[in-house]
Amino acid sequence: MTFNNDVKSILLAGVGGQGVLRASDIMCMVIMEAGLDVKKSEVHGMAQRGGCVTSHVRYGKKVYSPLAKPGGIDVLVAFEKMESLRYLNYLTDDATIIVNSEEIYPPAVNFGDAIYPDDAVSFLKNKFKLVKEIDATALARKAGNIKAANVVLLGAISNLMDVPISTWESVIKKSFPEKLVKLNLTAFQMGRDD
Amino acid sequence: MKELMSGNEAIARGLYEAGVRFAAAYPGTPSTEIIEEFSKYEGVYAEWSPNEKVAVEVAIGAALAGEKALAIMKHVGVNVAADPIFTVSYTGIEGALVIVTADDPSLHSSQNEQDNRNYAKFAKIPMLEPADAEEAKRFVKLAFEISEKYDTPVFLRTTTRVSHSKSVVPLEEPVPYEDKTKISFNAEKYVMVPAEARKRRIVVEKRTQNLKEFAESFSENKMEINDTENGIITAGMPYNYAKDVFPNFSYLKLGMVNPLPEKLIRDFAAKVKNIYVVEELDPYLEEQIKAMGIKVTGKEIFPFTNEFDPGIIQDAINGKDKQVCVSEKSVASRPPNLCPGCPHRGLFYTLNKLKVFVTGDIGCYTLAYMKPLNGVHSTICMGASIGMAHGMSKALKEKGKGKIVGVIGDSTFIHSGITPLLDMAYNKSNAVIVICDNSTTAMTGMQEHPGTGYTILGGETTQLNLEALVSALGIKNIRVVDPYDLKNTRKVIKEELAKDGTSVVISKRPCVLFKRAKLKPQPPLQVDSEKCTGCKACLGLGCPPISWKKVEKKEGSKREGVALIDDSLCNGCGLCLQVCKFNAIK
Numbered sequence: 001m002t003f004n005n006d007v008k009s010i011l012l013a014g015v016g017g018q019g020v021l022r023a024s025d026i027m028c029m030v031i032m033e034a035g036l037d038v039k040k041s042e043v044h045g046m047a048q049r050g051g052c053v054t055s056h057v058r059y060g061k062k063v064y065s066p067l068a069k070p071g072g073i074d075v076l077v078a079f080e081k082m083e084s085l086r087y088l089n090y091l092t093d094d095a096t097i098i099v100n101s102e103e104i105y106p107p108a109v110n111f112g113d114a115i116y117p118d119d120a121v122s123f124l125k126n127k128f129k130l131v132k133e134i135d136a137t138a139l140a141r142k143a144g145n146i147k148a149a150n151v152v153l154l155g156a157i158s159n160l161m162d163v164p165i166s167t168w169e170s171v172i173k174k175s176f177p178e179k180l181v182k183l184n185l186t187a188f189q190m191g192r193d194d
Numbered sequence: 195m196k197e198l199m200s201g202n203e204a205i206a207r208g209l210y211e212a213g214v215r216f217a218a219a220y221p222g223t224p225s226t227e228i229i230e231e232f233s234k235y236e237g238v239y240a241e242w243s244p245n246e247k248v249a250v251e252v253a254i255g256a257a258l259a260g261e262k263a264l265a266i267m268k269h270v271g272v273n274v275a276a277d278p279i280f281t282v283s284y285t286g287i288e289g290a291l292v293i294v295t296a297d298d299p300s301l302h303s304s305q306n307e308q309d310n311r312n313y314a315k316f317a318k319i320p321m322l323e324p325a326d327a328e329e330a331k332r333f334v335k336l337a338f339e340i341s342e343k344y345d346t347p348v349f350l351r352t353t354t355r356v357s358h359s360k361s362v363v364p365l366e367e368p369v370p371y372e373d374k375t376k377i378s379f380n381a382e383k384y385v386m387v388p389a390e391a392r393k394r395r396i397v398v399e400k401r402t403q404n405l406k407e408f409a410e411s412f413s414e415n416k417m418e419i420n421d422t423e424n425g426i427i428t429a430g431m432p433y434n435y436a437k438d439v440f441p442n443f444s445y446l447k448l449g450m451v452n453p454l455p456e457k458l459i460r461d462f463a464a465k466v467k468n469i470y471v472v473e474e475l476d477p478y479l480e481e482q483i484k485a486m487g488i489k490v491t492g493k494e495i496f497p498f499t500n501e502f503d504p505g506i507i508q509d510a511i512n513g514k515d516k517q518v519c520v521s522e523k524s525v526a527s528r529p530p531n532l533c534p535g536c537p538h539r540g541l542f543y544t545l546n547k548l549k550v551f552v553t554g555d556i557g558c559y560t561l562a563y564m565k566p567l568n569g570v571h572s573t574i575c576m577g578a579s580i581g582m583a584h585g586m587s588k589a590l591k592e593k594g595k596g597k598i599v600g601v602i603g604d605s606t607f608i609h610s611g612i613t614p615l616l617d618m619a620y621n622k623s624n625a626v627i628v629i630c631d632n633s634t635t636a637m638t639g640m641q642e643h644p645g646t647g648y649t650i651l652g653g654e655t656t657q658l659n660l661e662a663l664v665s666a667l668g669i670k671n672i673r674v675v676d677p678y679d680l681k682n683t684r685k686v687i688k689e690e691l692a693k694d695g696t697s698v699v700i701s702k703r704p705c706v707l708f709k710r711a712k713l714k715p716q717p718p719l720q721v722d723s724e725k726c727t728g729c730k731a732c733l734g735l736g737c738p739p740i741s742w743k744k745v746e747k748k749e750g751s752k753r754e755g756v757a758l759i760d761d762s763l764c765n766g767c768g769l770c771l772q773v774c775k776f777n778a779i780k
Contacts, residue, residue: 007438015528025360028198032362038198039326041359043302050738051530064434066326066359069505085525106528110741111566111733112755114526123523146762 007060009068010157013087014079015104016050019150022175023079024055026154029171031059034163039066052083075160077153079136080104081120088127096130098156100149102137132156139190145180148187155191165192195365201330201356204363205294206231208331212338213369214262215239218249220609221638222268223303224357225296229266230641233650237371242642242650245576245609246271250278250293257287258384260375262338269297269310270575274610279347280317284394285384286345286401289374292337293319296352299474299501303354305556305575307499309475314349314452318398320405321349321452322414323430327361329414333449336414344401344408351451353474355431355501406453414449417462425466427459427479427490432472432502439508454482463488470495470511474502532561534738535715535765537632537703540677541601542569543735543769544684545628550599550691553586555579555611557603558637558705559630566736570601577602577610580627584618587625596691598625605635605643608658612667618696619668626690626697630677631660632705640708648710664698671697678703680772706765716766721757725778728755732770732779739763740770 010027014020021042031038038059056068070089077098078084084099091097099121108114117123124131136152143152151172158168169185176184199207205228209217215238219229233240243249246267256263267275272295279293295313298304314321322337324330330352337348382390409415425444426436433447446462448454463469471480471492480492495510496502532539542562545552546569554560554570555578563570572582583600590598602611607629615627635641642648647657664672671693675683683701690697704711718739732740739760747754759770759779771779 016530025198028360032196032198037362039359039361041355043358050528050533052528063361064437065504066355066361067435067503069439069503069508071505082525083528085523105741106526107531107565107736107738108526110738111730112742112744114524116526117523120523 007058007063008075009073010057010075010077011068011073011087011090012055012057012077012079013083014053014100015083016053018053018079019147020053020055020079023150023154024057026151026171026175027057027157028059029175030163030167031057033167033171037061037063039063041066052086054087075157077157079150079153082106082117084124085117085120091128094130095128096160097124097128097132098153099124099131099133100137100153101133101135102149134191134194136191139194140187143187143190144183148184151184151187152191152194155188156194158188158192196362197365198360199327199331199363200227200358200360201324201327201352202227202358203231204327204331205334205350205352206235207363207365208334209264210235210238211331211366211368212262212335213371214264214338215371216253216256216261217241217264217266218243218252219266220244220246220249220271221605221635221641222246222271222296223638224298224352224354225266225268225271225294226638226641227357228294228296229650240650244644246275247278250275250282253291253293254278254282254287257289257291259377260289262290262342264292264294266294267296268304269295269308270304270306271295272310272313273308274576276313276317279313279319281386281391282347283317283319284386284391284398286397287341287347288378290338290341291347292334292341292350293347294350294352296354296357297475298354300354305573307475309478310349310351311451311478312476314351315478318402319347319349319452320344320450321351322449323351323451324356324449325430325433325447326356326359328363329449330356331363333414336449340405340408344405346401346405349452351430353431353501402453406456409450409453409455410457412450412455415455415458416445416447416449417458418445418447419465420444422466424468424470425462426470426472427462427483428472429479432474432507435502435504436472436507438504440511448479451479454479456486459483459486459488463490472496472502472507474500529564530561531564531736531738532558533706534763535706535767537677537701537705538562538630539567539735539737539767540680540683540769541628541630541701542567543773544677544680544687545569545599545601547684548687548691550597551586553579553582553598553600555600555602555606556637557606559601559603564736566734576606577614580611580614580618583625583627584614584621584623587623588621595624599687599691600625600627602627602629603636604629604631604633604645604660605641607660608644612663615664615669615696615698616667623696624694626687626699628687628699628701629660629664630701632703632708633711634705634708636705636707640705660700664700669696669698671695672700673697674700674702676703677701678767678769680769706767716768718761718764718766719759719768719771719779720761721759722778722780723756725776726756727776727778728753728757729775730757731773731775732757735769735773737770
């Protein structure tokens with residue numbers, strides 16, 4: 001760790017509409033409830049219209065920057081498969097990567113001008129020791145709604161973070177309207193167990 | 195009580211805690227959420243004004259009546275509002291006036307990267323610059339205190355990273371609102387005719403001197419002496435980036451960036467050997483510090499463009515040390531795109547087919563400049579589409595006949611399209627203007643405007659009648675089309691291009707994301723892969739659900755691939771149905 005006072009950095013990366021920002025909000029509230037300092041960055045406005053969406057989450061005893069530096073991300077969570085390849089320069093050499101199996105084609109791929117990589121996960125596995133692929137969208141469908149894929153991914157990340165599961169559950173309960181709480185708790189558990 | 199808040203949410207909370215109950219704004223990333231959050235607090239008056247100039251004038255009026263008032267805008271909005279801002283600096287106010295400028299280093303969602311700290315110096319207005327959400331809440335309160343004490347408007351500058359990053363903010367008890375409003379006559383102070391303005395001009399210089407004195411002891415201009423070998427002078431978010439990578443350096447963190455505390459800076463320079471000035475965009479602090487005769491390192495090593503991060507500061511000071519892991523895989527870019535079912539798509543598809551030059555404007559529709567729609571050929575600023583279409587057609591004369599179209603959204607038209615359209619009628623222009631009316635301010639996230647018939651506080655109000663307004667400006671040719679109907683849209687625009695004089699076509703259909711319009715998405719469409727010839731005509735719409743996949747060539751068939759529609763994204767708008775010549779979409 002090159003940062004002062006052991007700050008951990010997580011990068012959530014996906015595509016507009018996948019619930020990246022909601023997921024990073026929940027994650028930050030969990031960290032806050034766990035008694036740590038936390039900062040996060042996100043992108044709004046024009047970039048959100050189907051474009052790349054990223055959120056840096058940084059936590060520790062005292063956090064200054066809401067942005068990690070290149071080479072400083074400890075955990076990458078890719079909400080879309082190809083997006084797992086876009087920010088590799090941000091990762092530490094021993095970063096952990098969680099990749100959702102969902103594929104969303106960008107315009108250039110739709111037109112046939114670019115190829116969607118079919119070996120993203122094996123490429124990552126060759127370069128990094130800890131790479132986990134998870135079909136969050138399929139699990140979310142099983143839980144009751146594909147929109148809960150972001151919460152499935154939170155379940156997967158929760159295994160890497162030293163925060164009691166009860167804190168995650170209490171924040172999830174507060175984050176959704178009552179009729180969606182059960183579904184999201186199921187989605188979270190599915191991501192945690194997968 | 196602590197809460198996780200964005201800088202924008204924290205500013206709104208700070209206003210509430212400080213007993214401020216009056217704010218006016220025009221939406222613009224990254225500033226939009228400030229007034230949206232503020233408007234949710236009990237007992238406040240908040241408004242979306244038609245543009246930033248009006249917002250500032252409304253806030254000045256309120257401050258003249260004794261209120262504590264706020265005007266909020268993005269950096270380029272200050273350009274629009276600059277006229278009243280430069281003169282309210284002379285008059286001062288009765289209550290208090292704070293202007294938020296939300297700058298956008300890296301142009302995440304803007305047409306330029308201007309550094310609005312320059313406005314503070316230029317307009318002789320003090321400026322505070324918070325570094326995170328906790329400071330944002332505290333600084334907006336301090337801004338009001340300074341405004342009241344020194345009889346001056348005060349700028350609060352954020353950047354995208356301050357506005358849109360979240361951090362832990364302690365909440366405080368709100369100060370109860372105190373109604374100090376009254377009418378007080380003071381023409382010498384508020385009528386800026388030359389004779390009076392000359393006198394106020396002197397007051398402004400005196401005020402600046404007083405503020406300089408204040409800056410020396412201002413609690414948010416903070417010196418931290420650690421390592422006396424190396425030190426950093428900085429302000430705002432770059433402080434956090436620098437602290438992350440150089441925790442042991444000494445720091446002079448300026449909470450107030452105009453005017454600067456010269457004595458404090460000299461004091462810091464006397465204590466620390468090597469001083470770096472770490473600031474995004476312009477060498478604003480650096481030039482002033484160098485003018486004091488103090489030796490510092492700044493833009494010799496730091497970039498002029500884009501926002502910083504801890505890595506940029508580390509590399510600039512230490513030199514690039516380690517080759518970070520770089521992907522060896524090429525990854526297709528993923529630019530933002532018009533949504534599936536977006537009403538703008540049909541309009542720009544048509545304009546592209548008509549091979550006209552389109553002067554564009556600021557809004558979601560700017561995205562239509564990209565392949566394959568290629569439907570926008572210029573974008574400068576809010577409202578420019580109309581003035582530029584007029585200028586082009588006047589310069590081109592006959593060569594431009596039927597070939598120039600200005601396109602502007604409904605909210606942007608209200609913001610600054612009305613006067614140039616009046617100019618077109620008055621000066622007998624010969625271009626077609628399309629107002630794409632999607633009944634909302636879509637790009638910034640569905641804000642109300644005078645054309646929607648609702649206010650930010652939720653109530654219904656008089657709804658602007660666009661057709662009547664355009665007619666009142668003197669435009670004779672006015673047509674309304676539904677951009678989902680490609681055939682008619684093309685026919686109408688072609689007819690208007692053939693006419694003499696100015697025409698206005700209103701392309702009317704609500705944004706697909708607009709909840710109040712209660713648009714039910716139609717069932718998703720499908721491609722009949724038997725009928726599809728793989729001609730790619732539907733791909734010309736650039737609609738996100740439509741893709742094309744190679745198939746094995748069969749004997750006697752020219753077909754190389756087929757189109758596919760992703761049913762999880764399709765809104766069933768039916769444009770591709772109209773474009774397909776082989777009835778392959780159903």
